[in-house]
């Protein structure tokens with residue numbers, strides 16, 4: 001299960017999972033329905049149009065899994081990839097811009113985990129993998145991204161807390177913290193800072209969505225069950241947060 005899978009990093013995660021033989025459920029907002037359907041059809045998965053901030057998002061995901069994949073189907077891995085930015089200097093951040101970012105990037109993930117970890121048809125498997133997407137902005141902050149950085153630091157805090165909380169189950173909770181990755185989200189960054197991000201990468205290039213996807217595939221590999229409560233930076237040694 002990959003949220004925000006209609007494009008960018010989410011679509012790359014879905015492709016990587018499909019290569020590894022997974023049955024996929026891809027989730028994105030209804031406005032991205034066409035792109036989502038293309039991803040799902042190309043990978044023989046199923047698409048669920050859902051805004052993850054809906055109060056019943058967890059229940060709707062579980063109902064979809066049970067309906068499409070059978071009443072005994074459980075989710076092996078959920079990747080909380082959907083995310084947004086609403087960048088502004090701190091003085092110009094109003095409640096709406098704080099709320100939107102914290103809701104999508106953090107609160108929705110907490111709410112969905114709470115529901116899907118319960119004993120409902122279509123919920124998470126006993127030995128499930130939960131993966132969050134943090135950011136190097138959450139590691140070190142980034143000018144103009146106080147709301148985003150706070151939400152992504154929250155994702156890391158959630159990983160550390162929840163991995164411990166779930167220690168009596170074979171569930172693992174991990175996250176990646178990408179640096180600058182070439183997607184539609186970062187295409188909106190002005191040229192000069194974009195170029196600086198590329199050049200402060202030790203490979204002298206922007207990261208690729210597949211770089212993030214392969215790290216997530218490793219977290220979700222049945223053989224990596226001993227890796228828990230970890231945040232791996234996928235940033236080509238970008239100095240932010242070093």
Ligand SMILES: NC(=O)c1ccc[n+]([C@@H]2O[C@H](COP(=O)([O-])OP(=O)(O)OC[C@H]3O[C@@H](n4cnc5c(N)ncnc54)[C@H](O)[C@@H]3O)[C@@H](O)[C@H]2O)c1
Nearest residue numbers: 004008009028029051052081082083135178180181183185
């Ligand atoms: N691109 C980067 O450099 C970078 C760096 C660090 C972290 N990240 C994180 O990686 C993740 C993916 O980023 P991306 O660059 O592919 O972004 P993107 O904007 O290209 O894609 C994000 C997807 O999430 C979906 N989405 C947004 N709000 C949603 C909601 N409420 N419900 C369901 N789906 C929703 C969007 O429709 C979109 O398809 C995000 O969490 C982002 O914060 C990206």
